Amino acid sequence: MRISAIDLGEKLRQRRELLGLLQSQLAALADVSTRTIQLVEQGKGNPSLDTLLQLADPLGLRLDLILKETSKTGEP
Numbered sequence: 001m002r003i004s005a006i007d008l009g010e011k012l013r014q015r016r017e018l019l020g021l022l023q024s025q026l027a028a029l030a031d032v033s034t035r036t037i038q039l040v041e042q043g044k045g046n047p048s049l050d051t052l053l054q055l056a057d058p059l060g061l062r063l064d065l066i067l068k069e070t071s072k073t074g075e076p
Contacts, residue, residue, distance in 0.1 A: 003067055006043030011066060013041040015059045029058035 016026050016037075023041070027034040032054055039045030040055070047055070056063050 004043070005040075005046070008047075008066065009041040009043040009045070012055060012059065015061060016041075019059065021058075026055070026058060030054040 016023070023037040024034045027037050032051060036045060036051065040047050052063055052066060056066055
């Protein structure tokens with residue numbers, strides 16, 4: 001199964017908040033617009049692979065872990 005856009009956005013938002021970053025700070029670190037961050041986190045964006053790579057680095061995440069679907073119990 002594929003991860004949904006909402007689940008993807010939630011993962012990124014949780015990690016950003018865990019690191020204590022504002023959306024604008026992450027946008028600057030990832031060299032994307034704040035609007036891009038907002039759309040992705042709301043599950044409304046359709047980020048390209050390049051954008052996901054740009055977001056993964058400052059969040060300290062591996063792309064394969066971002067895209068991996070998790071079960072309802074939080075286990076992979």
